[in-house]
Amino acid sequence: MTATETKTSAPHAADAPHLANPDLYPSFTKGVFLGEIREDLVFPFPALRDEDAESLRMILDTFRDWAAENVDSSKLDHDAKFPEHVLKGMGELGMMGVNIPEEYGGFGAGAQVFSRVFGQVGETNASLAVLFGAHQSIGCKGITLFGSDDQKQRWLPGCASGETIAAFCLTEPGSGSDAQAMTTMAIPSADGSSYTLTGTKIWISNAGYAGLFTVFAKVPVKQADGTTKQRVTAFIVNAKAKGISLGKPEEKMGIKASDTRTVTFDNVIVPTADRLGEVGQGFKFALEILNSGRLGLAAGSSRGARRIMHEALVYAKQREQFGRSIGSFEMIQQKIAVNAAETYAADSAWMLTAGMVDRGGIDYSLETAACKVFASELAFRASNDALQIAGGIGYSKEYPYEQSVRDSRINLIFEGTNEILRALIALSALQQPGERLKALGKAFKDPLHSLGAIGSYVAGRAKRQITKPSFSKVHAALEDEASLVAGEIHDLALAVEGVLLKFGKDIIEKQFIQLRLANAAIDIFLAVAVLSRTTWEIERAGSVEAATPELDCARVFIPAAMRRARRNIRALRINQDKRLKDIAERAVESGQLAPETPTDR
């Protein structure tokens, strides 16, 4: 063997299942783009099994008690680092191994329990949530999902005990959202026993105390025609290996105690035994790790929104102006009620999606993205609203509001920016309807031999136009809301066909359109999650009246979300996109945002 690999033989197998196979793994949101309501994927709402509920309570209680004694958020923000006892304590509590399988020393929690624990850590402190998440949601998740037994044996027990903290190294100076453009290289040795890793990764959370890095790098692979292809591959890298150097901790806007640094790999020798899976599987692994990672981030954001609004609620009750508590003014109540309904929706969505992950056999990639986008934006909005409710003190460092605004901002950026996730939702969900239309296009080219295909398409199309899909499992108390959601699913599917016929393959460049499709899809999924959860809540409570708080949230959230969806769907046809584009292009080209102020001409 030379410096390039000629084959992709691996010392171990990594046969973990992959999503994105619509035949094997159905997706609720992809179905929505076809006008289908796959109720089997979203009903019944996934209640925790009794034994899971019991374990969860135990973990939450233990963590809460420990955090009350040991975690001082404003001190973490001020000192911009974790004290030793916090890092150690997280390990000793077993918090660093919550989702690591039991046989490797972890707790073995499924997605439902893990996400709720993540939520509690997020509620406690955002930096701590990054430590927790960068470690097991993404840092060592690749080993859990795709590692060989030998790799799991060697690495996971240390990760589970917290002795080895993990970090996830994907981003580089020249490749952020466009991760495939990475330039870090892993050159195989002549005898195939190791790789030499060289490159720079930036913005690496947990870097300062990491014991292992999951690193993505390109391996040159010789092709049959003599050319060489660079194939993204994942490696487990011992952080103590020779040739690794760390930059200074980044000075950030928020999550200050989280350690974020540049990690440079200079001819680092990585044994082939520490390659994850096969050469060329790295990018797929990265996507899959991030798919599940986003769910924890959504739960953390949603619980974070709840916590900061709790501070605002206490203040709103006690602060008096004009002789009454400010919580009695409707402009303050509006902020409280909207955040309550949206937090209810965000919780419903991550819980429903976590249930899909635990059930298996479902493609949840678009749902985790929807959860992350919605919850991260909610947490930022809620922090801002809470700060506004607190008035002047909201702006003071003595109170938690300004820190919450700063801390929550990152969630819109990492683990896939919300722009990239919206594009992912729209373009992935367009794939199947696009293929159907393409097949139809081919059929029309040879109509005599394709009467069956054309006939079934026309029949399906006509049916879709006449009959809107409907829900059969929603509680009768939510009949109107269910009908609204079904109506928007129907309209979205018809609109999808319209944009595909209009733009064809060019849809890839039409981000104004993708944005609206994704926003409609996110609102629809959240509304469906609320329908599913509220149906379950009513049944659990035993009567509609007993579930009034849940029903009120559902009846506020769903009509508002469906109004937004309707506006987005309508704007697919009637919009100012040409002008938006002209304005933006002029601005970027000239560097001047708006026409000059007349006083300054």
Ligand SMILES: Cc1cc2nc3c(=O)[nH]c(=O)nc-3n(C[C@H](O)[C@H](O)[C@H](O)COP(=O)(O)OP(=O)(O)OC[C@H]3O[C@@H](n4cnc5c(N)ncnc54)[C@H](O)[C@@H]3O)c2cc1C
């Ligand atoms: C505090 C912090 C911690 C982090 N931790 C980690 C970590 O542990 N591991 C790791 O690997 N990375 C980490 N990151 C990196 C993070 O994932 C990236 O910052 C993120 O993916 C965006 O990449 P970028 O910063 O290069 O922005 P860019 O990709 O340059 O994007 C800039 C802007 O352009 C938009 N944009 C880019 N491409 C498109 C497109 N095609 N369509 C529409 N809009 C587009 C983006 O949405 C964004 O708004 C961290 C970042 C921060 C700030």
